[in-house]
Amino acid sequence: MKSTESNSYENDLQHIKKSLLEQKSEILNKSMEFKSQQHSSQKAADEADAVVQNLQDNLNIQLHERDRHSLLLIDKALSKFANGTYGICDSCGDEISLKRLKARPLAVRCVSCEEELETSGKELLQ
Ligand SMILES: [Zn+2]
Known part of the structure; x- marks a missing residue:
């Protein structure tokens, strides 16, 4: 299998x-x-x-x-x-690519969700 x-x-x-x-x-x-x-x-x-x-x-x-x-x-x-x-995205439930996990093992979101979050949350974080 x-x-x-x-x-x-x-x-x-x-x-x-x-x-x-x-x-x-x-x-x-x-x-x-x-x-x-x-x-x-x-x-x-x-x-x-x-x-x-x-x-x-x-x-x-x-x-x-x-x-x-x-x-x-x-x-x-x-x-x-x-x-x-x-390896499962916290936001959308999709698999986070292995390439991304190897580069950022602590990533909890896939690239597109992370980008979305960074764009919408930037002002809040600063
Ligand atoms: Zn996602």
């Missing part, structure tokens, strides 16, 4: 899943480092140091929030793998 083509599609999906799991553990490792940095960087010697410290903290937090966002998207993709809906 299964053609070689669908087998390679499955293989590709497994590759994507594996790389998502790797990304997830990388982010988790990084956020552990982030936490230990927070602990060791509490003391600022004088006011100038304190300003630099604040700037660095802000950078850290920004990075951290972006990572948190990535984690959410990765988890969402992984749960789609779990219930067999990975």
